[in-house]
Amino acid sequence: MADKITSRENDYSQWYLDVIKSAKLADYSPVRGCMIIRPNGYALWENMKEALDGMFKETGHQNAYFPIFIPQSFLAREADHVEGFAKECAVITHSRLKVDEEEGLIADPASELEENLIVRPTSETIIWDTYSRWIQSWRDLPILINQWANVVRWEMRTRLFLRTMEFLWQEGHTAHATEQEAIDETLTILDVYAKFAEEYMAVPVLKGVKTASERFAGAVETYCIEALMQDGKALQAGTSHFLGQNFAKAFDCQFQNKNNELEYVWATSWGVSTRLIGALIMVHSDDAGLILPPRLAPVQVGLVPIYRSDEDRENVLAAAREIEQELKAVGIRIHIDDRDGFRPGWKFAEYEVQGVPVRLAIGPRDVQNGTVEVARRDSGEKTSTPREGLADRMTEILESVQQGLFEKALAHREANTTTVESYDEFKQVLEEKGGFIRMHWDGTEETEKRIKDETKATIRLIPMEGYEEAGVDPVSGNPSKGYVVFARAY
RNA sequence: CGGGGUGUAGCGCAGCCCGGUAGCGCGCGUCGUUCGGGACGACGAGGUCGUGGGUUCAAAUCCCGCCACCCCGACCA
DSSP: OOOOOOTTTHHHHHHHHHHHHHHEEEEOOOSOOEEOOOOHHHHHHHHHHHHHHHHHHHHTTTTOOSEEEEEEEHHSSSHHHHHGGGOOOOEEEEEEEEEETTTTTEEEEEEEEEEEEEEEESSHHHHHHHEEOOBGGGGGGGEEEEEEEEEEOSSSOOOTBBBEEEEEEEEEEEEESHHHEEEHHOOOOOOOHIIIIIIISOOOOEEEEGGGGGSSSSSSSEEEEEEEEEOOOEEEEEEEEEEEEEHHTTTEEEEEEETTTEOEEEEEEEEEHHHHHHHHHHHHHHHTTTOOHHHHHHOEEEEEESSHHHHHHHHHHHHHHHHHHHHHHHOOOOEOOTTTSSSSHHHHHHHHHHOOSEEEOHHHHHHHHHEEEEETTTTOOOEEETTTTHHHHHHHHHHHHHHHHHHHHHHHHHHHHEEOSSHHHHHHHHHTTSEEEEOOOSSSSHHHHHHHHSSOOOOEEEEEOOOOEEEOOOTOOOEEEEEEEEOOOO
């Protein structure tokens, strides 16, 4: 008997945790705030990684790897950066342990490090230290590097996938000769992220710019994609930062331009993390468990063979293998659950809770009739269909599931995006409905903070499209350049 | 860092108030019957009761300390 999943209506955040547990995506670790990513979760991450990695390479980037340890002094070089990250750094002070007679195993005082090391919370500092040695001339630019890595941020409050102390991510760090080129890079990546979210994750996203208070520590401008979860809360799904010359100046990274002048290098950084898995869960899944978009699902089609006698078993499994070959031939990831000792109903339930997009079942009756049962995870719809032409039909169904998930999520977002003209209306919508709320904003940090303090809603982004529409900020009464998007966020 | 909660078999929990043989469900092992939506029976394995101390003839249970984790909130990808 599987664990019961709390309904979304009953307790959304418990539901989220239940889905992760039932679908065997992750587990808690012995250390607070850290998670064990189980094979189901990791396979999902690998698929995300593969798709993104391809897109990065397509846009001219290369992978590299920088060390996990950073000299403590590096962090202090960029003022905003240190302020943003200092409070959540794991610090390494010793290099070995020893057995103390009274206290047992302790850090050996004799091994105290000359300089503390920090476990990277992000790699700007060590990378810009490196770039300063790699870059001398305009001919050395641009540098377009990405790395797949783990980072550690000593968070007060953690949630599986959404915020863990250690998480997996990719971080791109690019160096450019001109400001415009760096800005273009920032936006190129933002588009890559949006495309990935929508086409692979089937999660519609808004693209925009963060306000100063929500900006990355050390950035000149932070661009982001924001998604809306089923409970009406927003989730930042990816960020792309234009860093200006801040890090180049902090790490003294200059180059000689074509006019023989020394200039500081222009920088960007950008990242998405295993948090995307959290987004995926919260956007699509239901009370029966996980629902995965076919393009990312580790198993796209799960096949359950049904038999009683040995003879049936042989015939059914033979048919199952044929189907497997046909589907594999058209590039479908199919898995046959041929384990004896598990009954079909159990297997159905397992595929369901694990979010496998389509489930097939084939038994003696089907073998005789040349049919197979097809069940869609998204709609629950079950049909019996001829084996003839199955591969093509499966391709269509998977495409239709992928499309359907996106459309459903988009419809949800649209139904939960409200434009308001007064602060009272804003508060009312926030309480009763949640979601994205568009409202005029005067552009001041003061107003932004007041709204946040009073309602817990933050400006998720200043939209990149359709922003210029002058009006009045209903909170301050001051003029506004356009509507910005508010929400309560994870 | 504030609030709440929990530590007893692999997992979920009861037992604690009122001290005296450590229990239930799921899972696990063997055998048999089953198998088209999470099957059933029989037998069986599995526990330093988070940890240190105290009270007592006797502590999972009472007292004191410590540790850990989870959930909610503030802060943050």
